[in-house]
Amino acid sequence: MTSTSAAPVTGDGVLTTIAEFDQWWAGRHRAGRFEVTRIPFAELDTWHFDEATGNLGHDSGRFFTIEGLQVEVGGGAVDWQPIINQPEIGLLGIVVKEFGGVLHCLMQAKMEPGNVNTLQLSPTVQATRSNYTQVHRGATTRYLDLFIGPDRGEVLVDVLQSEQGAWFWRKRNRNVVVRITEDVPINDDYRWLPLHLVRELMRVDNLVNMDARTVLSCMPFAQPDEAVQSKGTSFADALTRSYLSDKALHTSGAVLSWFTEAKTMCDWSVRLIPVGEVRNWSRTEYEIADDAGRDFRIIGVRVEAGNREVAAWTQPLLEPRGQGLAIFVTRSINDVLHVLVQARPEIGLLDLVEMGPTVQLLPGRDPADVDDPFVKGVATGEVGRIRYDTVLSEEGGRFLNALTRYRVVEVGDEFPVDVPPNFCWLTVRQLMDLLRHGHYLNIEARSLLACVHSLW
């Protein structure tokens, strides 16, 4: 097994400026060796289709399987699709430490086979349970001992959060932030970045990966503390107050009641079925795809890499067609910025309904096809002033080239405060309070919240 990145760097591994970051990042690109090749399913060397069900799984029975899913809406309409079943709870962790009074995050330059650009900025640790119990017999996971066991740091965040409800069956990961004070050896693939620099990098297309974004969204610190006194009326002023103010449109009790009502109203019945029984989807030598050619496909790839735990492997990936869209509509209400979330059922979520973006379109869905007149103008870009607009990647370990355009728009008095029953205005502070618990914000909403964090 070859590795290009075994030696700790000299110095403390702290980067301070974008220029320093760019230099390190370019070096990581040069050091990496990574090739992804599409292969027929027959060449997946440790994966096989179950004869009875048609499900695609790993020979060890671990990692994940491609299964089928059936959803029945209110005892009426029925739909089917393949879905990724990955029951293990993985760990997504960022280590933070203060240098000169400034909070820094230990970030990783990590290659994932599905990344459109190979390398993305990732959490300190990103490990499935299979990874860290070493089912694949590769190297141990670096820095894992800072999160688990007797040497772990001070825990600042530790919560199970969901992932894509459209593609995963009840997948959740443990989002963890620990603070350390001691020195740790810094490997070439890792650097300490000031939190504000990480947030600045959120503006770069396809750089900060999904796993980093979900952990960053939960970070409850390094927020403004006195700017709340500002009387300013700018977007930034209203945003600052949104982290701090008690002047929310709805009490937290009213928000919880609204959400309970939305969950109660969802009458979907969802269950796993053999992928061979998924109607209107077919399997060829190279892919499992919907006959209409509008949805995603399941494909197989061969990966050859230099700085992953194992040097070469084959695996299935889910490949969407086209690009997704996720938009948070924000509006100043009583001088405090509010975010408009939607209570949104998704087939793969454990509790079915979580709060999602104001607009959330799966890849391939045309904004012009949005039916709901309430959000159509926002979806097509005709309504609202754009405050954030960046294309970011979803999980490169399971999805191939899955890109979503994340957008935060500001609206004014032309947009109503009274909204349809599946929507609710929350302050950023209220969103952060909910994020201490699972089952509230879906992964797309959490990505957008990380984008919002980058705006002040």
Added chain:
Amino acid sequence: MTSTSAAPVTGDGVLTTIAEFDQWWAGRHRAGRFEVTRIPFAELDTWHFDEATGNLGHDSGRFFTIEGLQVEVGGGAVDWQPIINQPEIGLLGIVVKEFGGVLHCLMQAKMEPGNVNTLQLSPTVQATRSNYTQVHRGATTRYLDLFIGPDRGEVLVDVLQSEQGAWFWRKRNRNVVVRITEDVPINDDYRWLPLHLVRELMRVDNLVNMDARTVLSCMPFAQPDEAVQSKGTSFADALTRSYLSDKALHTSGAVLSWFTEAKTMCDWSVRLIPVGEVRNWSRTEYEIADDAGRDFRIIGVRVEAGNREVAAWTQPLLEPRGQGLAIFVTRSINDVLHVLVQARPEIGLLDLVEMGPTVQLLPGRDPADVDDPFVKGVATGEVGRIRYDTVLSEEGGRFLNALTRYRVVEVGDEFPVDVPPNFCWLTVRQLMDLLRHGHYLNIEARSLLACVHSLW
């Protein structure tokens, strides 16, 4: 259809004393007409066994079904049992109102076929979605409009909470408390009781039903406000401080992290199977039971009643053998009473792990058989001073004679503050904060919390 209780009472329907309550209650017993007869499955007149699966369901496809469940622990040991699958979310609601500055609850004298004593004190509304959408074509649910729709009261509590994880497949109900100020006509089966009187009645065996207890456990009000200043060292003083004090042994962040760890460690894999495939359980003309005769049975009953929504029906019930046991160990730590909860996986819970009582034994399990030396003395009654000890009933609409002994015990310095990793000390205030959300306290722990509320 006959009804013995159609006319509103004269007066305001407020009861103030135990004597007044006893008089009303005796009247309700006399007014009721209720007979429950065991019948062979063949006489269940709107229920049938599915030929392919052996599952027992209602002809309408609604209400609930008896299915099978398979649990695999860590990819190793496998176990099976029947389970009740009731996917609809019901509503358990208590209306509260102030009379003369005192908070009163509108409580119902409600008959349930499985109640050991027929009649128990129940929430204002206790309705499955089938009830209130009238699948059974009976009368409308009284007072439901105070909880749903344009006339509803001020919402004080509104949260989905789980029910018995050993017997229900992912069942949850919506626990709601609304406050009204206007007058409503009071039916003979309903009375306004001061909250303190309801709590006093919690000391009576098999009186306050499970649905009332879970709603009462979530009530965040009518708690002490200044007694916290008391320097007293009694149990009552420490309990009072437990509702108010910030002096918890663990921060709320540490509690959430402990719980996340417990959920991550659970490697159970659970799925529904046809009840016909449940091993070591058999179906006879009268029951589905485990061959060893140690667990529960599924039976059929005919019910004839005067004051239910429909006058006669047949249905399956789950009948446990013996009595359950649920114990909260409490201890003063830094002069604040703490409750010892256990992170406990249960096969039927949506998220598998919730916080349960310190000791929780299913009916028929002998306390002497408890393996864990840490809690064995508590289970057998050798350790701790008993502060509450009452037998209460579980859900009489689904279970026949399901009784649990609920006990709150106080321990002192002889009991360690350092506890095994599946246990954690929380203050009552911390428990109440968690109860604003679902997926935290299981039904037995919530019943015990309602018992704790009755202790001051």
